[in-house]
Amino acid sequence: MSSATDGSTGGPPPQQGPVIELRAVSKSFGEVRSLINVDFALYPGEIVGLLGDNGAGKSTLIKTIMGYHAPDPGGQILFRGEPVSDWSVAKARSLGIETVYQERALCELQPIWRNMFMGRERRTRWGALDVSGMRREAARLMSEQMGFTSTAVHPDNTVQTMSGGEKQGVAITRALYFEAQVVILDEPTMGLSLSETRKTLNFIRSIKDRGRSAIFIDHNVFHVYPVVDRIVVLDRGRVTADVVKGDLTVEDLIHGLQDVARTGEWSQRA
Amino acid sequence: MSIDETFLAQGAAEADDGHPKADHSRAPSIWRRSGLQIGILAVGVVILVTFIIAAPDVFLRANIYQAFASTTPLFLIMALGLTLVVITGEIDLSFPSVMALSMVSFVYAFQAGMFVGVAFLLAILTGALAGFINGTLVSRVGIPSLVITIGTAFLFRGIELAIMSGRGVPLTDAGLAPVRAVLVGRYFGVPMQVVWTFLLAALLWFILNRTKFGAHVYLVGDNSISAKLMGVSVARTKTGAFMIMGMCAAFAGVVASFEVSYFWPTLGDGSLLNTIASVFLGGTSVFGGTGSVFGTLIGGFIIGALNAGIVSAGINAFWTQAVFGLVIVFSVVLQTLITRRVRK
Ligand SMILES: Nc1ncnc2c1ncn2[C@@H]1O[C@H](COP(=O)(O)OP(=O)(O)OP(=O)(O)O)[C@@H](O)[C@H]1O
Ligand SMILES: [Mg+2]
Numbered sequence: 001m002s003s004a005t006d007g008s009t010g011g012p013p014p015q016q017g018p019v020i021e022l023r024a025v026s027k028s029f030g031e032v033r034s035l036i037n038v039d040f041a042l043y044p045g046e047i048v049g050l051l052g053d054n055g056a057g058k059s060t061l062i063k064t065i066m067g068y069h070a071p072d073p074g075g076q077i078l079f080r081g082e083p084v085s086d087w088s089v090a091k092a093r094s095l096g097i098e099t100v101y102q103e104r105a106l107c108e109l110q111p112i113w114r115n116m117f118m119g120r121e122r123r124t125r126w127g128a129l130d131v132s133g134m135r136r137e138a139a140r141l142m143s144e145q146m147g148f149t150s151t152a153v154h155p156d157n158t159v160q161t162m163s164g165g166e167k168q169g170v171a172i173t174r175a176l177y178f179e180a181q182v183v184i185l186d187e188p189t190m191g192l193s194l195s196e197t198r199k200t201l202n203f204i205r206s207i208k209d210r211g212r213s214a215i216f217i218d219h220n221v222f223h224v225y226p227v228v229d230r231i232v233v234l235d236r237g238r239v240t241a242d243v244v245k246g247d248l249t250v251e252d253l254i255h256g257l258q259d260v261a262r263t264g265e266w267s268q269r270a
Numbered sequence: 271m272s273i274d275e276t277f278l279a280q281g282a283a284e285a286d287d288g289h290p291k292a293d294h295s296r297a298p299s300i301w302r303r304s305g306l307q308i309g310i311l312a313v314g315v316v317i318l319v320t321f322i323i324a325a326p327d328v329f330l331r332a333n334i335y336q337a338f339a340s341t342t343p344l345f346l347i348m349a350l351g352l353t354l355v356v357i358t359g360e361i362d363l364s365f366p367s368v369m370a371l372s373m374v375s376f377v378y379a380f381q382a383g384m385f386v387g388v389a390f391l392l393a394i395l396t397g398a399l400a401g402f403i404n405g406t407l408v409s410r411v412g413i414p415s416l417v418i419t420i421g422t423a424f425l426f427r428g429i430e431l432a433i434m435s436g437r438g439v440p441l442t443d444a445g446l447a448p449v450r451a452v453l454v455g456r457y458f459g460v461p462m463q464v465v466w467t468f469l470l471a472a473l474l475w476f477i478l479n480r481t482k483f484g485a486h487v488y489l490v491g492d493n494s495i496s497a498k499l500m501g502v503s504v505a506r507t508k509t510g511a512f513m514i515m516g517m518c519a520a521f522a523g524v525v526a527s528f529e530v531s532y533f534w535p536t537l538g539d540g541s542l543l544n545t546i547a548s549v550f551l552g553g554t555s556v557f558g559g560t561g562s563v564f565g566t567l568i569g570g571f572i573i574g575a576l577n578a579g580i581v582s583a584g585i586n587a588f589w590t591q592a593v594f595g596l597v598i599v600f601s602v603v604l605q606t607l608i609t610r611r612v613r614k
Contacts, residue, residue, distance in 0.1 A: 063499075066499075068498065068499055088501065089498070089499065089500065089501035090501035090502075090503070092501075093500075093501050099499075101499055103495075103496075103499075104496075105495075105496040105499040105500055106493070106496055107488070107489050107492035107493045107496050107497065107559065108492065108493065109492045109559040109560055110488055110489065110492055110559070114485065114488065114489070118489055118496070118497065118500040118502065119489075119497070119500035119501035119502045120500075120501070121482050121485050123482065128476075128480045128481065129479070129480045129481055129482060129484070129485060131479070131480065
């Protein structure tokens with residue numbers, strides 16, 4: 001594993017076009033305008049930190065990328081330069097976009113293995129559900145990824161029997177399993193212990209070593225800053241800043257966010 | 271293997287310096303995993319033994335089991351289909367009307383000179399269409415199933431009554447003999463509907479436990495928002511469950527009509543509570559997300575035994591309902607207590 005822990009600032013390689021791009025995307029829920037005319041791009045091999053106050057529209061943005069929310073008319077989503085049609089979560093996932101949602105998206109009464117493969121169930125050659133294969137795979141992931149003492153792990157346990165951090169572990173492990181080209185993490189460290197948080201941050205950093213990209217949402221700038229290449233700040237549905245990390249220190253970032261909270265404007269310093 | 275090796279390596283390293291995590295080693299025991307099923311089975315056995323002790327001369331003779339075997343499938347077939355709908359977190363109250371409406375298709379197709387197999391398929395198709403309408407109104411328009419299927423129950427029944435103008439139709443034509451033999455014939459004293467019930471149970475078990483659709487039925491009923499976030503089509507899954515239910519109702523309608531060789535326009539009346547009781551007695555949760563075909567089979571047997579047993583045991587006619595209700599309430603309570611105990 002090549003270490004990316006030195007905080008190097010190798011900004012995005014813009015030779016290639018973006019993997020995902022949003023153009024003039026708005027999203028309203030009745031009167032509430034959660035996204036207003038958002039332009040956003042994610043390049044291959046790049047990690048973008050998405051910051052903003054509670055209710056700024058971060059989760060709405062990534063759910064729109066995932067196809068869970070349809071953008072208001074006029075907005076456009078592009079995948080590898082092509083405008084998408086019939087965008088849906090199933091389609092986004094089949095094209096290699098996986099998400100750890102803020103709300104975890106687990107089905108608590110179901111066994112762990114069903115949760116791991118939710119929406120992307122494996123099938124046998126004959127087309128039947130590969131139950132034993134999924135069970136085995138879930139057991140392996142739980143011992144190798146989540147660090148449950150091996151042989152010990154049981155994929156038949158229901159999710160409701162797990163602790164909060166363990167549940168989050170299931171959601172994270174699930175997002176990694178499918179070797180996604182784009183990994184979106186919405187507050188993935190929520191409820192995690194220090195060592196689990198460190199593990200998760202290391203993982204996010206490692207994503208780009210393989211030319212894959214990530215969007216990372218977290219309220220803790222000390223989690224975000226060391227990991228990302230670029231920072232996008234949302235404020236009440238609008239993008240107020242889009243800066244390459246190399247251009248600012250962590251203090252700049254904190255001051256910038258405070259300015260946004262106070263005035264709604266990002267005053268660039270450097 | 272499709273896993274991130276980096277994360278894997280870090281996970282291993284972390285496990286070295288950190289202490290091992292909570293031990294999830296104990297595989298859920300058979301008791302824990304199948305506690306509910308065992309509870310239901312136990313209740314079934316208790317009821318049967320009680321009947322045998324209460325009225326040995328009735329319950330140790332074959333007669334009662336024949337009555338039981340010919341009538342139980344009529345609602346159990348629908349209870350099996352309804353299980354899927356309830357697991358998705360919905361309910362269907364329109365199936366008694368769907369039984370009758372499907373028979374309208376059958377009778378008209380047959381009278382128009384179509385091959386009896388085609389008439390049968392049209393009946394099943396009618397059930398599927400009724401289920402599609404229910405499912406679409408529930409999952410795409412977003413009307414609570416409890417509300418909308420009361421509406422469609424009246425609608426389907428009304429259409430059927432209007433078309434038939436209240437007439438019944440005898441099913442005694444010679445051309446119908448083969449269907450009768452296949453659907454409700456007796457072989458070695460066993461009514462064919464029993465065989466069909468078991469075949470249907472096997473089929474629905476497979477659909478529920480060994481297909482993607484079946485997996486989605488559980489996920490959607492457990493937490494439809496989570497399922498949707500992960501790319502499961504909630505609307506398609508719910509509509510599918512309602513369509514299966516509609517087809518089961520149509521099948522039950524044809525079987526019930528052939529059992530008496532007559533299509534009564536009131537077909538299905540009286541089947542509502544037996545069917546629903548079978549599903550819930552079988553341990554399928556009214557909240558969705560859990561339930562099993564096996565449980566419904568046992569639930570249906572218990573209801574069937576009650577139907578046959580109470581009458582045969584010579585309980586005063588005015589008391590049958592009270593006894594029936596008492597046993598159901600008792601069963602559910604017992605089942606809950608046993609399940610809770612076993613799971614600990
Ligand atoms: N399904 C919905 N229906 C109605 N309003 C919604 C819905 N989803 C989000 N909103 C509204 O959109 C706004 C943005 O919400 P969003 O969840 O995107 O914020 P966020 O930036 O993720 O906040 P947090 O940091 O608290 O997670 C909020 O005002 C919220 O109330
Ligand atoms: Mg959020």
